[in-house]
Amino acid sequence: MASGNDSFMTEFILLGLTDQPDLQLPLFFLFLMMYVVTVLGNLGLIILIMKNSHLHNPMYFFLFNLSSIDLCYSSVFIPQMLAGFLSKGNIISYMGCMTQLYFFCFFAISECYVLTSMAYDRYVAICNPLLYNIAMSPKVCSGLMLGSYLMAFSGAVAHTGCMLRLTFCDANIINHYFCDILPLLQLSCISTYINEMVIFIVAGINVIVPSLTIFISYGLILSSILHISSREGRSKAFSTCSSHVIAVSLFFGSCTFMYLKPSSAGSLDDRKISSLFYTIVAAMMNPLIYSLRNKDVKIALRKTLRRIQF
Secondary structure, eight states: OEETTTTEEOEEEEOOSOOOHHHHHHHHHHHHHHHHHHHHHHHHHHHHHHHOGGGOSHHHHHHHHHHHHHHHHHHHHHHHHHHHHHSSSEEEEHHHHHHHHHHHHHHHHHHHHHHHHHHHHHHHHHHOGGGHHHHTOHHHHHHHHHHHHHHHHHHHHHHHHHHHTOOOOSOOEESSSSOOHHHHHTTOSSOOHHHHHHIIIIIIIIIIHHHHHHHHHHHHHHHHHHTOOSHHHHHHHHHHHHHHHHHHHHHHHHHHHHHSSOTTSSOHHHHHHHHHIIIIIHHHHHHHHHHHTOHHHHHHHHHHHHHHHO
C-alpha cells in the first residue's frame, strides 16, 4: 500500500454505503436505476433547451448549465459506487481519489452559484420586469456563469491542494462511497487543522454567501408578489419560483448539514446518508422538478416528440 518510507499511500479502499452482503445487489440495482434516470433526465433537458428556440432565454440558459453540471457531477462517483457493490474490495488509487475529490468539489461549488444565479434571474423577472432584458443580457448571464466556474475552480483547488499536503500512514480504508473531504481527514496521521480551517472558510463562502443571496432575493420577491393585486398574477409569480425553491432546499439543506457541522458532531454513517441528497438525489430530481412543474418545458417536449414522430 505504501512505498519508500511507508508514509505515501498509493491506494484507498472505499467501504461504500453498507458492509452487509445481502444489501449489495439490491443497492446496485437501486442506484443503477437512479443513475439512468439522472443521465436521461439531464441529457433530455439539455437537448430540449438546445433544440427549442423559445427556451433560449436567461432562465433556461442557467437551467442548461445546471443540467450539464448535474450530469457530470453524478458521473464523478456513481460508476465507482456501482462497481463497489459488485466487488469485494472497492479500491481506488491515490491519484484517482484526489482527482475524484477535485471534480466533486468543482461541480458541487458550481451548482451552488448556478442556483444563486437562477434566484437572481427570478428576482429581476418579478421585481424589475421592465429592466429584465438589460439586467439579464447575454453578457451578464455569461459573466455570472464564468464567475460561478471561477469560484468552483478556486474552491476545488484549495480543498484538493490542502488534501495533497496530508500524510496517510497505514490507514487506507475510507468510510464512504467516494473520496469526500471529511472521511479523508480522519485517515491523516498529521494535523488537519489547516484543512479544517479551509473547509469552514471555503464551504462558508460557497454555502453561506449563496444561501444569503438566495434568501434576500426571495425576500424581495415575496414582498413584490404580495403587492400584486390580482390572485392570478400572484399565483403565476409563485409558480415561476416554486421549482427553484424545491431544488435549492434539497441541495443547500443537505450541504449545510454535511460541511458546516463540527467534525466531531454526528457519525460518518449519518453524513453518508446526508451526502446522498446533494450528490445523487438532487442531480436526479432537478430535471424532474423543472420539467414536471414547467409549462414551457412540457410544450418543448411535445414539439420535439412531434418532430420525431413526423
